[in-house]
Amino acid sequence: MSAPLLETHESHTVSEHGQTPAPRANAPLLEVRNLTKFFPVRAGVFLRKVGDVHAVDDVSFTLDRGETLGLVGESGCGKSTVGKTILNLLRPTAGQVLFEGRDLGTLSHAEWRAMRRDIQIVFQDPMESLNARHTVGQILEEPFVIHKLGTPEARNVWARDLLERVGLPRSAVSRFPHEFSGGQRQRIGIARAIALRPKLIICDEAVSALDVSVRAQIINLLLELQRDMELALLFIAHDLAVVRHISNEVAVMYLGRIVERAPSRDIYERPSHPYTQALVSAIPLPDPDRDRDRIVLEGDVPSPISPPTGCRFHTRCTYALEVCEAKTPEWEPVSERQQVACHRWRELR
Amino acid sequence: MAEPILRVDNLCCGFHTEDGYIRVVDGVSFECEAGKTLGLVGESGCGKTVSALAVMGLLPQPAGVVEEGRILFRGEDLASTSHETMRVVRGQKIGMIFQEPMTALNPVHRVGKQLFEALRLYGSGRDQDEPAVAGGAALGRRNRRGRRLYESRSEKDELTARAVEQLEQVGIPDPVRRLREYPHQLSGGMRQRVMIAMALAGQPDILIADEPTTALDVTVQAQILDLLRELQQARGMTMIFITHDLGVVAEFCDEVLVMYAGRIAERAPVGQLFKMPRHPYTRGLIESLPRMDTPSRTPLNTIEGVVPKLTEMPAGCRFSNRCAYADERCGREVPVLESCAQPGAVGEPRDPKRSGEAQAAEPRDPKRSGEAEAAEPRDLKRSGEGEAAEPRAVRHEVACHHWQRLAA
Numbered sequence: 093m094s095a096p097l098l099e100t101h102e103s104h105t106v107s108e109h110g111q112t113p114a115p116r117a118n119a120p121l122l123e124v125r126n127l128t129k130f131f132p133v134r135a136g137v138f139l140r141k142v143g144d145v146h147a148v149d150d151v152s153f154t155l156d157r158g159e160t161l162g163l164v165g166e167s168g169c170g171k172s173t174v175g176k177t178i179l180n181l182l183r184p185t186a187g188q189v190l191f192e193g194r195d196l197g198t199l200s201h202a203e204w205r206a207m208r209r210d211i212q213i214v215f216q217d218p219m220e221s222l223n224a225r226h227t228v229g230q231i232l233e234e235p236f237v238i239h240k241l242g243t244p245e246a247r248n249v250w251a252r253d254l255l256e257r258v259g260l261p262r263s264a265v266s267r268f269p270h271e272f273s274g275g276q277r278q279r280i281g282i283a284r285a286i287a288l289r290p291k292l293i294i295c296d297e298a299v300s301a302l303d304v305s306v307r308a309q310i311i312n313l314l315l316e317l318q319r320d321m322e323l324a325l326l327f328i329a330h331d332l333a334v335v336r337h338i339s340n341e342v343a344v345m346y347l348g349r350i351v352e353r354a355p356s357r358d359i360y361e362r363p364s365h366p367y368t369q370a371l372v373s374a375i376p377l378p379d380p381d382r383d384r385d386r387i388v389l390e391g392d393v394p395s396p397i398s399p400p401t402g403c404r405f406h407t408r409c410t411y412a413l414e415v416c417e418a419k420t421p422e423w424e425p426v427s428e429r430q431q432v433a434c435h436r437w438r439e440l441r
Numbered sequence: 442m443a444e445p446i447l448r449v450d451n452l453c454c455g456f457h458t459e460d461g462y463i464r465v466v467d468g469v470s471f472e473c474e475a476g477k478t479l480g481l482v483g484e485s486g487c488g489k490t491v492s493a494l495a496v497m498g499l500l501p502q503p504a505g506v507v508e509e510g511r512i513l514f515r516g517e518d519l520a521s522t523s524h525e526t527m528r529v530v531r532g533q534k535i536g537m538i539f540q541e542p543m544t545a546l547n548p549v550h551r552v553g554k555q556l557f558e559a560l561r562l563y564g565s566g567r568d569q570d571e572p573a574v575a576g577g578a579a580l581g582r583r584n585r586r587g588r589r590l591y592e593s594r595s596e597k598d599e600l601t602a603r604a605v606e607q608l609e610q611v612g613i614p615d616p617v618r619r620l621r622e623y624p625h626q627l628s629g630g631m632r633q634r635v636m637i638a639m640a641l642a643g644q645p646d647i648l649i650a651d652e653p654t655t656a657l658d659v660t661v662q663a664q665i666l667d668l669l670r671e672l673q674q675a676r677g678m679t680m681i682f683i684t685h686d687l688g689v690v691a692e693f694c695d696e697v698l699v700m701y702a703g704r705i706a707e708r709a710p711v712g713q714l715f716k717m718p719r720h721p722y723t724r725g726l727i728e729s730l731p732r733m734d735t736p737s738r739t740p741l742n743t744i745e746g747v748v749p750k751l752t753e754m755p756a757g758c759r760f761s762n763r764c765a766y767a768d769e770r771c772g773r774e775v776p777v778l779e780s781c782a783q784p785g786a787v788g789e790p791r792d793p794k795r796s797g798e799a800q801a802a803e804p805r806d807p808k809r810s811g812e813a814e815a816a817e818p819r820d821l822k823r824s825g826e827g828e829a830a831e832p833r834a835v836r837h838e839v840a841c842h843h844w845q846r847l848a849a
Contacts (some may be wrong), residue, residue, distance in 0.1 A: 109838050127453065144756060160716075160738075166659070166660060167629075167658055167662075171810075179730075197685035222591070244457075263813075271747075271749050274485075275747065276747070303484035303485055303685060303736040304484065304685060304687070304726055304729055304730060305484065305725060306484075306747070307742040307745060308729035308730075308731070308741040308742065308744075309745075310742045311731065311741055312740045312741055314742075315738060315740060330658060330659070331659075332659070332733070333688075333730070333731045333732060333733050334731050336731070336733060336737055337732075337735075337736065337737050337738070337741070338731075338732030338737070338738065340738070342735075356737045357737065360733045370660060371660060372733070373660060373663075374659040374660045374662065374663040375659055375688065375733060376666075376686065376688030376689045376691065376692045376693075377688055377691060377692070377732070377733065378687040378690075378691045378715060378727060378730055378732070379691055379715060380690050380691040380692070380712050380714075380715055381710045381715075381716075383711060386663060388663050388667055389660045389664070390612075392628045392630060392661070393628075
């Protein structure tokens with residue numbers, strides 16, 4: 093698998109800009125196996141390690157080409173860490189990330205460079221992720237420069253094409269990021285992410301900072317690009333309504349673990365995990381006549397430095413029994429595509 | 442309808458910038474009915490926060506200017522009042538909580554100290570007979586003179602007891618320990634609770650909440666909204682709730698003002714707003730929401746384009762360059778707020794006591810958002826209404842030349 097990737101990278105020419113090798117048919121595009129990321133907590137004069145922040149603990153999922161997996165959870169649940177670990181911006185403590193069947197943990201520096209053509213990321217705040225001193229043209233040409241693609245003239249044309257693709261005027265190449273509104277900047281961020289025709293884009297709270305009407309525009313753009321380019325999206329966000337809208341499947345995280353995974357329709361219509369139920373019921377709906385039984389969770393999320401034993405949600409769960417404290421719940425299938433990690437989901441339905 | 446506790450008339454304010462004066466809020470008028478929640482909705486830069494800051498007299502100085510308009514709190518114009526009076530009004534008449542409690546709280550002082558400050562400044566409850574101005578002067582002096590938080594052991598004990606009470610009231614567990622902690626030791630939800638406790642220390646009549654839950658997670662947001670609702674009911678407090686989240690508006694507010702580019706686009710009871718939005722902008726906003734109960738992965742309706750820069754606003758309706766219904770008149774003529782309620786429509790679906798009888802909507806003064814002089818005759822009419830205390834009619838107003846086409 094490694095050879096063809098590198099080959100194309102080197103033999104890349106102007107005409108075949110964007111061509112990447114055919115995927116291995118049997119492997120999913122992205123497979124995350126038992127991914128774990130701990131951050132050490134140090135204290136004292138000698139910065140002795142006194143504990144670990146259990147940011148991501150034993151997270152597994154797969155994502156097929158052209159599909160969207162939504163990763164939803166509250167702040168501090170580890171969803172962004174999952175995204176960064178996949179991209180190797182953070183080294184996983186344990187577990188594997190497989191991309192087209194290939195273990196990303198074994199790649200050399202040079203191989204990673206090539207791999208990043210296939211996996212891109214869009215961040216929440218485009219003002220921070222776009223270089224304020226570069227023109228939009230420079231920003232959009234940079235991926236091609238890094239990967240040694242094309243001539244300067246060709247790169248300029250591609251940058252203009254990219255702008256057009258994301259709904260900005262071609263003339264925007266000569267302007268600077270600060271001249272654009274938040275939504276337009278996020279379009280530039282997306283243009284940069286699709287420049288190398290990746291197979292997977294990780295959207296880390298990519299629409300969270302945007303106003304409602306602009307957010308809808310960006311969501312539509314992502315859906316359109318995904319359809320046209322057969323992109324897979326790992327859509328990380330805290331807003332369940334947005335995640336549900338854009339995703340085929342949704343995984344709900346709580347305190348470093350995925351507690352439920354379901355097709356996006358089912359996550360709203362029949363959430364099985366008590367946390368998912370609380371999360372769904374807490375979303376304010378733009379419908380004043382609807383009366384809902386709201387589940388209001390008590391207290392705050394416990395510290396990820398010493399997370400609760402057993403099911404991590406048991407300290408706030410109204411249905412918790414002794415078994416929930418003693419034993420980590422196993423994954424159980426609710427239906428063909430819906431899985432839940434809860435001891436009592438059957439009784440709660 | 443009772444006399445509104447707060448009335449804002451034709452408020453225009455703006456900022457002096459390097460590029461000259463820019464008007465940010467352009468002729469905003471609204472009333473707050475006592476004990477109710479008024480929602481101020483709009484996207485960033487629409488002037489909702491600036492309007493609220495103007496009411497509080499907190500526009501950044503010297504750049505911020507209230508050009509014209511009146512802010513009447515129980516009949517007293519706050520826009521032209523003295524600093525001393527404003528000191529009393531702020532906190533004891535109108536309290537405010539902000540979006541990001543971490544920036545509103547002082548990070549180098551313990552929670553207790555900050556709460557003591559508020560409690561001490563506001564004294565032991567309000568003396569209703571004392572005129573506001575005199576009270577303000579006295580409080581101001583005491584505050585400037587006394588740098589210590591408390592003069593004696595007994596005062597400290599009293600303040601602690603009251604602070605604990607305040608924290609308990611906003612649902613903070615183990616308040617004695619929390620008083621000794623710094624803001625960074627608290628979670629986001631806890632910090633917002635502390636902010637609410639501080640804002641309520643002066644027992645204000647009106648609480649302005651500026652995006653109080655935007656920085657919070659949904660489950661914490663649900664907790665804070667529940668808390669605010671409880672406190673409002675217990676104290677009969679009036680609230681102005683500023684948010685961009687239409688979901689929160691639908692669940693929390695009684696009446697809603699939709700703002701666009703510094704002007705009011707639509708004003709409606711919350712039920713009406715979502716059932717029959719009359720302004721193309723309101724409709725666009727509601728339709729562009731991804732909803733939990735609609736099919737996923739379908740294109741959302743959007744409002745094309747972006748909000749124009751404040752310096753490049755269209756001459757007429759400010760929404761005209763993004764509006765599908767716009768014609769040549771929209772680009773030329775500023776639409777005024779006019780009533781678009783259906784005769785016989787009944788407001789307030791949440792309050793069954795009131796929804797019994799209906800009353801046709803009174804046609805509104807067409808010059809409403811136009812000139813300041815329109816305010817006078819309207820005042821008289823309004824106070825007459827107040828005495829009648831009849832069941833409310835739906836007050837649904839829209840600033841659009843073509844709302845009838847939309848309604849059809």
